[in-house]
Amino acid sequence: MRDATRPGHRADVLFAVLRRGREGGQLRQTLDVSSREDRPGPSWPVRPDFAPDLFRGTARHYLRHRPTCPRPLIDALLADAHVTGAGRLLDLACGTGQVALEMAAHFATVLAVDQEPEMVDVGEEEALRRGITNVTWRVARAEDVREPPGSVEVVTIGNAFHRLDQPLVARMALDWLPAGRCLVVMGSDGLVSGGEPWQAMALDIVRRWAERPTPAVERDAPHLTHEEVLLAAGFEDVHEVEFSAPHVWSVDDVVGHLYSTSFGSKRALGGNVEAFEAELRRALLDLDPGGVSTETMQHFYLLGRRP
Numbered sequence: 001m002r003d004a005t006r007p008g009h010r011a012d013v014l015f016a017v018l019r020r021g022r023e024g025g026q027l028r029q030t031l032d033v034s035s036r037e038d039r040p041g042p043s044w045p046v047r048p049d050f051a052p053d054l055f056r057g058t059a060r061h062y063l064r065h066r067p068t069c070p071r072p073l074i075d076a077l078l079a080d081a082h083v084t085g086a087g088r089l090l091d092l093a094c095g096t097g098q099v100a101l102e103m104a105a106h107f108a109t110v111l112a113v114d115q116e117p118e119m120v121d122v123g124e125e126e127a128l129r130r131g132i133t134n135v136t137w138r139v140a141r142a143e144d145v146r147e148p149p150g151s152v153e154v155v156t157i158g159n160a161f162h163r164l165d166q167p168l169v170a171r172m173a174l175d176w177l178p179a180g181r182c183l184v185v186m187g188s189d190g191l192v193s194g195g196e197p198w199q200a201m202a203l204d205i206v207r208r209w210a211e212r213p214t215p216a217v218e219r220d221a222p223h224l225t226h227e228e229v230l231l232a233a234g235f236e237d238v239h240e241v242e243f244s245a246p247h248v249w250s251v252d253d254v255v256g257h258l259y260s261t262s263f264g265s266k267r268a269l270g271g272n273v274e275a276f277e278a279e280l281r282r283a284l285l286d287l288d289p290g291g292v293s294t295e296t297m298q299h300f301y302l303l304g305r306r307p
């Protein structure tokens with residue numbers, strides 16, 4: 001199962017793409033809005049059963065090799081969620097702070113929560129390194145977080161909603177948020193879900209060398225799209241915004257990114273780490289002797305507002 005997930009889509013959900021490009025040296029931005037009717041997406045077991053330590057050993061790779069959210073996506077999200085600058089952000093399944101650290105300057109305080117202690121330690125260390133002092137880090141399951149009603153301005157979940165008990169977390173978020181405030185599910189299609197031939201090749205190599213199989217998605221469990229979960233919990237104004245941004249991967253980044261995933265971590269590769277890395281580096285350099293792989297990454301946020 002891939003880490004970077006996209007929610008499924010309802011026919012009536014509007015789709016916005018911010019395209020960025022250069023024209024005569026100037027950065028150009030256009031906003032296209034269209035229906036997603038023609039692009040049905042996956043749905044997920046609403047109460048998945050992942051091991052609680054799937055990411056053990058990945059945190060340093062995660063921090064270094066996961067592309068951050070493009071700035072236009074963060075800016076659009078802050079405006080869409082009517083962020084005041086004086087509120088509190090709760091970032092669930094925070095990893096090493098990919099969302100929390102990018103958003104921290106726009107909130108008085110941030111609570112960043114992850115169930116894996118190593119993720120939290122590395123995130124806290126990175127906050128110190130960047131001089132970000134308003135983030136509190138907590139090791140906990142998202143499902144066990146208890147906060148006073150109405151005490152949180154925005155709840156974010158980056159690349160991880162599919163890992164949580166989604167109906168429970170959405171209901172709890174509704175309680176933490178005052179009226180008009182938002183739960184935001186964020187994510188990106190990345191290296192492992194992109195459509196470039198080099199990506200399929202990298203994925204094939206990791207699959208062949210991984211000793212621990214990718215956890216299977218339970219087919220019989222109840223599945224819903226993320227939009228359906230938010231709507232069922234009682235959120236309104238549920239909509240998705242998507243951004244495309246070019247990304248250039250070095251060979252080190254591709255290797256490090258795969259080590260940051262649950263299915264390609266050094267733990268999952270076991271005794272095959274060296275053989276895997278040698279084959280992957282060789283194959284990438286065969287494709288491009290300059291050691292550069294490119295893709296257009298899709299980033300999105302899905303926002304729901306508390307009535």
Ligand SMILES: C[S@@+](CC[C@H](N)C(=O)[O-])C[C@H]1O[C@@H](n2cnc3c(N)ncnc32)[C@H](O)[C@@H]1O
Nearest residue numbers: 093094095098114115116141142158159160163
């Ligand atoms: C793919 S990472 C996402 C990290 C970061 N939010 C981002 O946007 O890149 C998934 C994270 O979810 C965390 N996680 C998975 N299930 C969780 C749960 N039930 N409660 C808290 N954290 C969880 C994992 O420990 C891991 O750090």
